[in-house]
Amino acid sequence: MIMKLNPDLFLFRRTRELERKIDRFYDNLSESAIVFRLAVRAYLKQGWTEEFQERLERVSQLESANDNLRREIESELYEHTLIPDSRGDVLGLIENSDQVISEFESTLWAFANERPEIPDAFRSGFRKLTNMVVKAADELGLGARAFFRSPQDVPAYNHKVMLYEKEADVISTTLKRAIFASEDLALCGKLHLKEFVEYIDSIADTAEDVADRLAIYAIKRLV
Template sequence: MPKFFNSKSKQLEGDIDGYLDRVTTAGLIFHEGVKAYVIGKKDKFERNFKEISVLESDADNIRRDIKHKLYTYMLIPESRGDVLGLLETLDDIVDICEKVLEQFSIETPDIPEFLESDFIELAELSSKTVEEVVKAARAFFREIGMVSNYVNKVHFYEHEADDVEEHLKRNAFNSKEIESFSQKVHMRYFAEKIAAVSDVAESVAERLSVYAIKRRI
């Protein structure tokens, strides 16, 4: 029996690491995708969008597999609920990254040049929150004392993202360059969508801080 549990434990360790790798990659592709769209590299953007769609369904499969194994083999009974909760909310991050690129692909917003840098910076900050929250999740599994360190970074980047979002929206609405009100609203909509990635990452970080307290010996 011990050998059986050990091999299952190792397998799950690998699955969890693989899942977290995919969440980080989703954040990076999201950043690259928004950047490619904004600077007009439409082909690259479409490639990124396809990549993230594949990644999203891949991550879903791994998550379901982890859930199945955790219940079937009765592993980590004490923290099973927390681990599954964590994986599900991390999945929301991948989902929203994919959704935002999808919206870009469908709605093809017309982004004026003076807003390009704001959009790219906003996407970069959101991607950083994803990177840090995944580090926090890894720490939850291996080095519980480090969780708060990464959670703090998530809060920091999320706050920065909020500032850039506000700046972008003000620029859009105060600008004489954008004439139609509908385009201004469109800019606001995409700014909010991109910033939403950092909001979801922050809510995962909040959960992680609680789980970390519960897991402390």
Template sequence: MFGEKESDVFTKIRKHLEAVEDTLKSFREMFEEYINGNIEKSEEILKKVEKNEGKADDLRREIELMLYAGAFIPANRGDYIRLSELVDNIADAAESAAHTLIFARPNVPEDLKDELVKLVEESLKTFEYLKLSVLALESDVDEALRLAKETEVQEESADKVEYAVLRRIFSCQNISTYAKLIWNQVVTKIGDIADRAEDASDHIMLMAVKRR
């Protein structure tokens, strides 16, 4: 179905997905340490988040250079360049959430710990479906389309958790106004991880329709 140049691009795409996934895993680890009061440990892990996000950025650029060099027919190159940008935005969102949390250091609401961790898990799960969808583009367009739709369903689930957490935060009398504002930013940025995954899934749907 694809030539050698295209196969090389897919190899690089897989590495890029792994780098984005590593960014998300580092973010989850950092977030859980912070939630559990291990602030210094979470600051150390922030460096891993930044390193993995930087690696993802480098791989995105490499994919773009390979496409500009002639992989895929011209009509499809723009689609893959755009897809790599959208996938990379997911790592950017995780890094942004990490920076906001560590730099602002809000107090952790004890009775919201489980819900905050659940939000992270639900948001990151969206990427799991997206990753499978991107990988399926190489060999099974119909499967890529199905998984893109699953990504959207999971994003909706993450949204529901995000809104529930925000309602709890703003209704809680034990959280200062400052902490509420910071947690609003952090929670919204965590939700952005799922939103960016959905953006990429929308693009995959367009790509899949073109190739069916």
């Protein structure tokens, strides 16, 4: 009789469960990036709508789910003294990645609360900036997943994070210049829009900061 061994039945059940939690954490990060993009698009099209609100609520759910996952991962790593060599790095990576999803949420809340008026002329710039920021966050998620399974692949993902972050900086600078060059907006309107450009752009900055740390963590695993 051929018996199929189920790895979950054996020693590694706890390990597999924890791996699933880490995977779910990064699934939530990439989902929140997609939903964030859809929410900003919806806002740019029609301003605050039911659809935007639903997307915002979804990002909020994902953010709190990730907070819980982060706490569970942290306590399990410490309680069972797992990965003693890399525990600090893994916790640092997860805490910093959590920062990215928090910024997605807080930016959408700012849209919901402040409801900025975005003139047609700047909508394409906002769309491009959002796309670039989301790409940076996506690549960060892929890089973080690679850290756990193939740290040698991390630099390739990090390189893309850097590129998208730089591109986001270029777009945000161009957008801010265009905003302040506009003759149709009052200064307070310009300042308000500038703030939103910075909200969105800062997500790519955070992704880059996390990628910088990730590069060190990956090197430590490879040495």
